[in-house]
Every structure is written in structure tokens, then in C-alpha cells.
Amino acid sequence: MRTGHALRWSSIAAAAVLLWSGGIAHADGPADNTTPAPSTPPPSGGSNAQNIYASATHSQIKISYPKGGDGGGKKGNLGAVDPNWKPPACWYEPVFTPEGLERFVDESDGNGDVGIHQSWFGKELWTDHYRDGKPQDNMDENWTSAPGYENYNKGKDGYFWRSVAPDDSDPDSWDCGLIMFWQDAGQIPQVPNAPTAKTLAEYAYDKVKVPDTEIELKPEAKSTVNLPTWVWLDKGTFQEVQVRAELPNTGLWAETTAKPVALHLEPGTEDAETYPASGDCEINDDGSIGTPYEKGDAEQTPPCGIKYLRATNGQPYELKASVTWQITWEGTGGAGGDLPDGTFETTQDMNVQEIQSINR
Structure with a gap:
């Protein structure tokens, strides 16, 4: 079975699992749906010779401790005084160069996350969209169409960006519904929930x-x-x-x-x-x-x-x-x-x- 659009994980997806083969676009349901999504081991791939996981719950943000916080002794995380405050639920990160994405598709046979709540299983979905220029659906509120790419944008300077959510069960993680998209080097995407310095500061708060x-x-x-x-x-x-x-x-x-x-x-x-x-x-x-x-x-x-x-x-x-x-x-x-x-x-x-x- 092969489909060119995402299936929400529900009762109809249960039947689809029995036909798992070729290329399947999978989307998990909202947080109150208790049926788990199928899982796959994280294949290797990546950009700049780094190992990039296929999971959209894996952030590339690098954490260090210029002062304290990383030494010995008993330590613990802070609790925010404001009960309504929480770290950002989702944002976008650059994960693949053109060559890195091509390598990922080849090495993983196209099994991985194209967004927080959307997984593609099978090479053909990836090659259709990122190599052969065929459009695919985003998982934003309006299910907008994402234009395809030619030959993974090889020859261009930039990165494919993907949504990230440390906790994909957080309902607010659905706010980042764009499937993996291209952005020229040296630029931050002009999209909702694009990362900012404050995004990183709030992420770091949770690491104090x-x-x-x-x-x-x-x-x-x-x-x-x-x-x-x-x-x-x-x-x-x-x-x-x-x-x-x-x-x-x-x-x-x-x-x-x-x-x-x-x-x-x-x-x-x-x-x-x-x-x-x-x-x-x-x-x-x-x-x-x-x-x-x-x-x-x-x-x-x-x-x-x-x-x-x-x-x-x-x-x-x-x-x-x-x-x-x-x-x-x-x-x-x-x-x-x-x-x-x-x-x-x-x-x-x-x-x-x-x-x-x-x-x-």
C-alpha cells in the first residue's frame, strides 16, 4: 500500500498497519488518542558528517555549563514559580544538507519522521517529494500543500528544517505542523514557531x-x-x-x-x-x-x-x-x-x- 498523504492514527490506521509496506505516510493522533504510533529504530544520516536521528523528539541544541550546574554533588532541576509557564513545546531546526538527506533516505530506506506527528515509511514517499518535485500535505490547521524539491536541492547552500518537540504528547506540539522544508543558509525561516534566542533561553531553563x-x-x-x-x-x-x-x-x-x-x-x-x-x-x-x-x-x-x-x-x-x-x-x-x-x-x-x- 502506498499513499501520498498523511493518515491520522485512528481506527482506520489499525487496518492500514496490516498492509505496512512500500511507502506509508503515518500521522499520530492528538494527545488524547491512546493508540500508540508504530516505532522504528533511529537510522543514521545527517549533515556535516554528524549523526542525525530520524526522531522529531531529538533536538540538536547543544548545552554547556559556563558556571556551575555540571559538577559533582547532588543537584536538581528548578520548578518555575509561575504555574502557567513552561518551556517551548515545539520549534524548527536544520537537520539535513541536500547530501545528508539523500544519504539518510538511502541508508534508512526512507523510514523516519518528516515532522513531529508525521512519519514516512518507505523510500518512495521521500524520493517523490524531495527528489522528484511532487507536493505533499503539511499538517497545519489548513492542511496546506508543501511544494516538492528537485534532486534534494543538491547544489544549493542551505538546510532542510524539521519540527522538534521534546515531548510529542504535549498538545501544543501540534502547533508545528509543517513537514520538513528548505531554508537557504544563513537565514532563519519566517514561519510560526521558528527558533529565536529566547526559544533557546527557555529550553536552557529546563536544563538548569x-x-x-x-x-x-x-x-x-x-x-x-x-x-x-x-x-x-x-x-x-x-x-x-x-x-x-x-x-x-x-x-x-x-x-x-x-x-x-x-x-x-x-x-x-x-x-x-x-x-x-x-x-x-x-x-x-x-x-x-x-x-x-x-x-x-x-x-x-x-x-x-x-x-x-x-x-x-x-x-x-x-x-x-x-x-x-x-x-x-x-x-x-x-x-x-x-x-x-x-x-x-x-x-x-x-x-x-x-x-x-x-x-x-
């Missing part, structure tokens, strides 16, 4: 890894009712984390920087007071948070801390400490701006004893 929040406490693991527990973070504990994202063959780059700005405390019980009352301990000028406890401070009010008003009874309180990271970015052509603050939270047990005084 910050150190675990290990706060210093005095007393360390057992507090006393009505006596403050001092909390602080050493100035050397938290440094800026910077992630650089570059998209090859586009000139696009962005650096996303996460800077620690505050520590928020949640005692784990309503029978407690925080210092300050908001529970937000701001960062000091030297990069530290709070003030280390010193002998004789037991009766003093800490700039950052907790006072428990009721003892634990066999079950410790869960003290939550979350650091807020301010996120900024800069990129190609002097672009830049702010992204939503991020947080990273850890929990530790706190036992509280009931005595009237304590010597420290």
Missing part, C-alpha cells in the same frame, strides 16, 4: 541544575520548644548557575543564568513561628543567607530561623527549605530579559523537645 538545599541549623536536628532554631546558608554554598544553549547552523545562542536570591522556610507545623514572619530569608550582600549561630545567641532573635511552639511526639516535623533563583537570559544580537523565578525545595526531619531551658 542547582545544588541541593542543605541549610545549616543550630540546634541541628532537635529543637526546643519556645527557643529559636537558627538557620543559615554559607556564602560559598550557592553560586550562580549558567546554562548556554546553541543551535548549530543557525548562529542562535542564549545563556540562561540562575542567581539565588532568597530562602523560604516552612516549619512543617502551624505551631511554629518563622523569622522573618513571612518565612522568606533574603540573601546577604556577601551571598550568604541568614547569620551563623554563635555561643550566647540562644536568647536572641535570628534574622533567619524558626521557633517551634509545640514538641513532637514520636513523629518529627518536616521542615521544608526552598531557595528562590532569579532567572535572566541574554543571547544572539543583544537580546535578553527575565524568565520566571525558579525554586528548589528539600525536606528534612525536625524533632522538638519540651524543656524550659537549654545550655548551648
